[in-house]
Amino acid sequence: MPTDVAEPLLVERFPIRGGDYEHGGEAATRIKAIMRQLGVDPEIMRRLSIANFEAEMNLVMYADEGCMEFQVHADAVRVVVADRGPGIPDIELAMQEGWSTATPEMRARGFGAGLGLPNMKRSSDEFEISSTVGAGTTVRYAVYLA
């Protein structure tokens, strides 16, 4: 993934609190509303929303706090989700289908099927994850507009 991506046309930031299940999903919903206003194609909207929702709920479930940054570029919609939290010790393992550390409480709410990260990767055109144990995790992904 190129790191020197051109200056975005639009940047929107949404702070997210860990453990805030009550508002979990609102950032993803807000981003979808913005994409609708911008006239983004429904299929692209759908793909980014899937990744956004997963990312947001991962943050709510595992991290202390973080931020979802939505960027509109001429050729893609990009999202950077950075959190302060426990980090992921083995990313390769976490990227495997079905792998989950969800608690029974999370599962009771319909999460933790182990679809999260692989699902995000599947629905985006670019996907990158980096994590430092004890510090936090950053996920970047993009869906191309054309």
Add this chain to the structure above:
Amino acid sequence: MTPTAKGHFIEPANCIACMACTRACPTRAIRVRDGHARIRYELCIDCGACVRACQYGAARAATTPPSHLDRFEYTVAVPSMTLYAQFGRDVVPSRILHALTQVGFDSAYDISWTCEMLAGATDAYVNEGRGPWPKISVTCPAVVRLVQVRYPGLIPNLLPIETPREVAGRLLRRRLSAELGLAPGAIGIFFITPCTAIMDSILSPVGLQQSYFDGALSIAEIYGPLLRALEVAPPADTLVDEISPRGLLWAMAGGETAGMRNSNTMTVKGPDVQYVFDRLEAGTFQSVDFIEAYICPDGCISGGLTVERRCAAQRNVQHIAKGLGASPAVGEERIRRLLREDFFATEEEFKARPVQPLGRDLREAVARQKELEALLPQLPGKNCAACGAPDCATLAEDVVRGEASLADCVFLKIERLEGDLRAQEGRVS
């Protein structure tokens, strides 16, 4: 594309610009301009929330006037299951059907069996049909419009199976035309509707080229005449009740899925619909196969054109259904065969009707989005609606679209006047 004929409208002469409808509208489709409310039909989902909220007779249902019946040689009433729940728990459906023949219709036709058949067809489709899942019921026309306008990503999730009322309308017209020796156009088929949304679906159908109904009369309007007709005892032979209890349950939320074998269903109603659709578009609820959704808070019995309170209506439905006993199942094999023959299939594809973007292209839309965000902090955030838009964010959006001005905000107006006043006082002293 804005439909020309609508099942509800605003009568400007009656509107006092109180903003009740503007606030009640779930898609923020109403603005007050030039002293009265105006519906932006491109955003409207026909839910009738404005009609319900209006206390001045300005937001009104435009159901078919009864005089329209005179245009046909033969007329049939097809009541919504909800009509059966309007007259207490002891008035059985057959009496109501008979009463309909006393208030201007040549006959009345029960569609509870069609409802039961369609529940079976839905069940079969969920087992045999193509994804994406879950499928969303198309029974509530306002839900279908909501998907078209707000959730274009869910268009492929709409169940491509026609509603019981339209299937019944189609069969009825064909049968009556043959039986009576009349041209299909000489027969007037009218739905007795609990809501404006169905009236709208008859005027501008989705998934169908043209409705099989010639109009719809509101339950509220026909209630009085029916009540009087019910005082007269019907002939003894009409008292036999052949109503499907499973079909009858379609009157209330949960009824459509009540008889389904598939248990991976979910009933969603009222404000929950948008919550669930937002999450559906984000890929959750993967384990659900079928969603029964209603814009009204309790399904059709809570429709805006009903008379009986929904708690009482629900009690009536349950009591009447219990009295009908166990329903003999409509032959499952036959339903599966009809399903494979596309007997229940919608005639046309569902199409999205997405909201107009902020700009003509991405760059212009982004520029306007930025303008919009810069405007928001200037507005009071009290969402008083006095400007004519339902809330501050919508006013900001109207401003960047060039359809309103910041000067419409009464708080900003007061601030400016106070500023002028202070400046004046400063000069005087």
